[in-house]
Amino acid sequence: MADEHNLKKLRSEIDEIDDAIHRHLVRRADVVQILAREKTKQPGISGMRPLREAAVVKRLLRQHTGSLPHCVIFRIWREIISASLRLQEPTTVAIYAPNRAVAYWDLARNHFGSITPMTLHRSCKMVLRLIATQEYGFGILPIPREDDNPPWWPLLANMPDLRHKIIMRLPYLSDENITCGQPSALVVGPTIFEQSDQDVSLLAARTTMKLDKPRLINALRSVGIAGHCIANIQQPGNPTNYLYLLEANGYLVQDDKRLSVLLNSVEYGFKEFTQLGGYSTPIEGPIMSDLR
Numbered sequence: 001m002a003d004e005h006n007l008k009k010l011r012s013e014i015d016e017i018d019d020a021i022h023r024h025l026v027r028r029a030d031v032v033q034i035l036a037r038e039k040t041k042q043p044g045i046s047g048m049r050p051l052r053e054a055a056v057v058k059r060l061l062r063q064h065t066g067s068l069p070h071c072v073i074f075r076i077w078r079e080i081i082s083a084s085l086r087l088q089e090p091t092t093v094a095i096y097a098p099n100r101a102v103a104y105w106d107l108a109r110n111h112f113g114s115i116t117p118m119t120l121h122r123s124c125k126m127v128l129r130l131i132a133t134q135e136y137g138f139g140i141l142p143i144p145r146e147d148d149n150p151p152w153w154p155l156l157a158n159m160p161d162l163r164h165k166i167i168m169r170l171p172y173l174s175d176e177n178i179t180c181g182q183p184s185a186l187v188v189g190p191t192i193f194e195q196s197d198q199d200v201s202l203l204a205a206r207t208t209m210k211l212d213k214p215r216l217i218n219a220l221r222s223v224g225i226a227g228h229c230i231a232n233i234q235q236p237g238n239p240t241n242y243l244y245l246l247e248a249n250g251y252l253v254q255d256d257k258r259l260s261v262l263l264n265s266v267e268y269g270f271k272e273f274t275q276l277g278g279y280s281t282p283i284e285g286p287i288m289s290d291l292r
Helices: 004-039 050-063 070-088 101-112 124-132 153-157 213-222 257-263 287-291
Strands: 093-096 118-121 138-142 165-170 185-189 199-207 227-234 242-249 270-280
Touching: 004 070, 050 070, 050 270, 070 101, 093 101, 093 124, 101 118, 101 138, 101 165, 101 185, 118 124, 124 138, 124 153, 124 185, 153 199, 153 242, 153 270, 185 270, 213 227, 213 242, 213 257, 257 270
Parallel strands: 093 118, 093 138, 165 270
Antiparallel strands: 138 185, 165 185, 199 242, 199 270, 227 242
């Protein structure tokens, strides 16, 4: 039979811990608001910093011990981080979800938290329009595929204002307890794609000639870039204007010297590279082995 005295003592200890957690959450929110005021002194700085968020989560997962699963720690801090972002600036999310609405919605909700306003849209074009006109802050779009009809990534590549970039891949933590059956998606928003310790960059390459995938891979490899071609299209009305979506390992910026070498070479017919953004590689598989 349980010792009532011990039970009361343990429950009292839990209450004290809960009170301490709440005090720290209140203090954290106060510090976030001070941080937000400091950011207003530097126009153009977004409250959302995917690299910073990834670093916080990885640090906590690395140091975590005890009986709580890592995925629980991840979910708790994603909620805290998302609420903190809302304290700094209005955050809204437009989600592409024609057929798998619940799956994409859950994917976005798991990352952006329970209080972030979100809406579903049947076309990628609408999602991009909403974030381009700043009616929404961030867009959730499917991972591009060769057979997409129509593909959404050329719309991003052709945006006159390249302020919006691909900044994240979801889910950031792949754990069967929270992501089972969910699709993967990319997040597009007005935030800088910052360099981390493990990045994937996405580029749109325009050429004057049609190139098969092995030749594209060889072209990238010739300047020391490891990557591959995800998809391609021929631009309408121009038989000598091809557009390729390239995924490269590592952090590539628009003016990377290796891209300049390819532009100056006549062998492949490259005439322009557009950096579409990228993301810090998500945590997959056994969590701790990925973090060590």
